[in-house]
Each structure stands twice: as C-alpha cells, then as structure tokens.
Amino acid sequence: MRQFSFSDLIFLATALEWTFLMAAIALAFGVPLGLALALARTSGSTVLRLVASAFVELIQGIPLLGLLMFFYFGIPVLAGKDVPTVVAVGAAYTIYTAVFLGDIWRGGIQAVRQAQWEAGACLGLSWLQQFVHIIGPQAFRIALPATVGFLVQLIKNTSLASVVGLVELARAGQMISAGTFQPLLVYTLVAAIYFTICFPLTTWSRTLEARLNGAR
Amino acid sequence: MALVEIKNVRKNYGPLEVLKGVSLDVEKGEIVTIIGRSGSGKSTLLRCINALETINSGEILLEGQSVSTSMDGLRQMRQKVGIVFQAFNLFPHMTIEKNVTLAPILTGKTDKRGAKELAFSVLERVGLADKLNAYPEQLSGGQQQRVAIARCLAMSPHLMLFDEVTSALDPELVGEVLKVMEGMAAQGMTMVLVTHEMNFARNVATKLVFMHQGRVWEQGDPKTLFANPQTPELKSFIGHHAR
C-alpha cells in the first residue's frame, strides 16, 4: 500500500486531458451532425423528418453505456478490423452528442415563429438564406441555455468511457483509489474536479436562461 | 350596525404608505363604488376587507366582528365574503360545474347531490346554465367572469367585492358582466366595487367613494357628486372619464 502523493495528482491531470479530449471530439463531430439532424427534423420532407426522428428516438432509448459497448465491439465486427479504443469511444460520444444537440436545436428552430420563415420568403430569400440570416440566429439564442446545459451532461458522461478502459478522470480515480486504499480522499477530489468544471457551465446556462426569459 | 366598518385603516408597503387612514361604512344592501386614479389605494382597500392584505393600523369590522387573524376565523369570514378579480382566476382543470361547487362541497355547505342543483341555479342567474360541463379555457372572457361571479354566489355571500372586474375584458364583453351585476344589485346584494365604469357608478351604485393619494377624498350620493364635485381632484377625474 502506498500513500496518495504528488505523482497521483499528475496522473489525474493527465487523465483530465482525456476527459477534455473526448468532449472535444464529441463536439467537433457531433455539432455538425446534430445541426444536420435538427434541420432534417424541421425540413419539409416527410421521409427526412421520419428517418431523423426515428434515429433520435432510437439513440435516446438506449443507455450511453450500451452505445459505448456497441461501438467498442461493433466497429471491429462491422469494419472487419480493430480500431483504437479512442476511435470507437469517440464515435459513440459523437452520436450521443449529435442526437441530444439535434433534439435541443430542433426545439430552438421550432420555437421561432412560422411567420419569420414567411417574412424571409416574402423578401425573396432562399431557404438557406432564410435559415442563416433569420431563423438560425433566433433559434441559437433560444437553444443556447439548453446547449450549455448539455455540455455539462457530456463532460459528466465522459466518465463512462472508463468502462471500456479509457483512462480518463474517473478511471484514473478508480486506479489511484485501488492503489492507495484512500477512496474517500480520491473520489472526493475527483468529484471536486468535475464540479469545478461543470458548476460554472451550469451557472452560465442558468444565467442565459434567465436572460432569455427576461427578454421575452 | 353597518355590515362593514372600516376605521382609520393604514397600510404601507415598506416606506410607501398606500392607505393613510381610511374610514368607510358599508350598510347592508348598499352598492358602493370606489373610484380614483391608479395608485390611489382603491384596490388595496378592497383587498384589505377580506384580509388578502394585512393592515398596519386601524380596524375593519365585518358584521360587528373584527377580522380575525387566526386561519380558522379568516376562513369563516371569507366564506361570507365573495370576491371577483380582474383576471377571473377560474380553476383551469375543473369544469364550470366543479369550479362553482368546489367550495360549497369542501366547506360543507352542500352535499354532492345538492351541489348539482346549486350549480345550475347560480349559473342560471349569470345566464350560463348551458355551460356546466365546459372548461374555463373554452369560454370567452365575459363568460369566465360571469362564472367567477356564480362561483361566489354559490357560497351565498353576505357581501360581494369586485376588483376591476371588467378591466381585462374586450369592450364588447363588458356589458354582459355589468348586466349580471345590475341584476345582483336589484336583488339586494351588498356590493363594493372598484371600477372604471362611470355609468355603473352613477346609475346603479347607492354610494360613491372617490379615493385620492391613499385617502377617501369625497363620498356621498353618486348623482350629486357627479353633478357637483366638491374638490378639484374629483372634478378633474370626472372630466377625464366622462363620456
């Protein structure tokens, strides 16, 4: 048995990089995909709407842990070759992020009144111009609080990547706890790190929400 | 003994004194309208009568009894005093019948069987007996306000308070509510109203009270006061509201 030491702190810091990296990957790929899903679900095409909605329902109906396992074991089976863990995990978080952001943004787009589309059309703008100049900015403002709120969920949920062996913050905590037999200290510390990252985001989200409600 | 005796009542919100020593009597069967600019304290005075606002000093007697501060005493009093609000405040999750019969049943004034009859009779008085099974959201503003009146009538109140009950209504719906109130007046109900309806104040009310800056500025017979206001404030107020 060993004591909790400075090197453990370094280890936690390194693991924290993975936590951030997973969140960054999820956002980098999940944001465009989420936008596509939101647009598909608000489009005029019934087929597009149904397919996108079914996909969102499906992913929101399975645990993130299941999604992780599905990709972790599924990509090698489907692709026929092994891929690095980070790719499989990244894919799972990307899908997860895309679906939840897509749902939030669909809500934002639908909260903008139909008359705004019509006003844009009356000015002779194309569909894309209507979205970029008129609908998008308003929807963004409406959906921003929930989007920031989702960021908190995402960061917290990167902890589940520990299950397939990715050494992010939670997994690092588990390892140090097992090595030092000081679960109270280690887990409290790890929880405090998550809290330090998430709480400001939650507060920000709430401020945005209050400002939005005030402006309405 | 007057039905309501208001004696030198003062009320303040923090440093702002909204009632600066108000005294007023309401006799049984009287129809008292309180008029005045917004901020003159008229709605506050009305809300003090059934203790929706607590007063800082003075006394309010109802049928000779001081308004109790105990929850039980307050409830007993409120069962005898009906109040109708500007915003109707019907219960959205109940049918019109349930809205009207909820309080009579819960306070033991009637059993469930009698409740249906009661609902029918009070709704008939406001001309809405055909709406028993509708929900508030399915009615127009004027109809909702008439239901709110019927809800009070179902408790057979000794006194009815009306707090700007036509202010939230579209102009074409005001008449039907005033007609119901005139009907109640004709049947001898004691009523205190805060209102902007000058015709009602002039032609139906038996007493006019003009409030200004937290005080009863003038009171008396409506027709006399309208024809011959004693103070420049009432004169200018009538000038602004005359049609």
Added chain:
Amino acid sequence: MPNFNFRPLWRYEDQFIDGVLTTLLLTVSATAIGLVIGIIGAVVLRSGPKSARIGVRAYIEIIRNTPALLQIFIIFFVLPTIGLKFSPIQASIVALSIYFGAYASEILRSGLSSIPPSQIEAGLCLGLTRWQVLSRIVLPPAIRNIYPSITSQFVLLLLGTSIASQVSADELFHAAGFIDSRTYRSFEVYALTCGIYFTLVVFFKIVFALVGRAVFRWPTRR
C-alpha cells in the same frame, strides 16, 4: 461480411429476464424514493428557512454537477470506510435515489411556482383551507406542467441504472457482461441488450403518453 450469431444467447434467457427485473426494481425504487426527496426539497426551496434552502441548493448543485458514476462509487466504496456497508443493489438504489431526488427537487419546485399566486388567492377567498387549496387547486395543474419533464427524467433514470453494473449490481447491463464473458459474442450481446432497453423505453413512453392523455383532459391555452 461479418456473420452474426444470436443463437448462443438463447440459453441465457433467464439471466436477461432477471437483469430486466432488477433494472426495473432499481428504476422504480429510485423514482419512488427520489420523488419523496424531491417533494421535501421543493417544499424547502419554496418555504423553508434560509439555512435549509442553502443546504438543499448545495445538494442539488453537487449532484447535478458530478458524474452519477462517481456518486455510485462514493456510496459503494467510500461509505463502508465509515461503517456504512451496502450490498451492490442497496448502494445503487441509494445513489440513484439521491441522484433522481436532485433533479426531481428542481422539477417539482418549478412546477409549484408555475401556478400563479392568484390561483391560491382565489382558493383562499372561497374559504378553503391551505391544504384544500394545495391539493385541489395547486397540485393538479402543477403536476400536469411537470409531467413531461418528470417522465423524461424517469426514462433517463431507467437508462442510467446501467451504471449500477459498475458496482456489480446484477441488473440488465451486468447480466450482459456476464453473458458476454460466457459466449464471447460481445457484439450480439450488447446489440440485444440495447434492444431490450429500447423496448422498455418505448413501452414506458407509450404508457406515459396514454396516462397523460387520460388524466389531463382539461384544455389549456395555446
């Protein structure tokens, strides 16, 4: 083309069923206890003394801003060091209840404050007691207002119970791990497991929609 083989999984039907039952047990117990916590939390937030309000706020913020996985670890691994020993199932129920309670507190609080004070006033003016006003006038529309968020929180909890597998509570996800270790059919096992979760979610969503439609019949604005 990979070849899938779901056949070996049939032998583990019992494990799957037991797993589902345990998952439901975790979900339902944590919802029930969490709702009680939520009711207390919401009432304190609305009308408790200041110190209690700060306490509840802190509880909500701590739970909502840390991973549930860590919360379950702390209950299962840390509490025994101060003499509170739980079985995996007990630890999971405790952790998930505390977790659900934090979200429920916030949802219920917003539900209560969604009812305009004028409704309470109208009830009091009819001579009703405070309890009658709360139960007859405030709660029915408040419950309707929170119904969508509380039911979707239930679904999130149902899916979230899968983390109980990490302290080896033998719920559905843990059963999947066990069957995986026996059959080496990882992909098939987890595909089927996800399918079971999805079926449960769809089932509950349909039930909630039907119940909602049956109970909340009165028309609302918009």
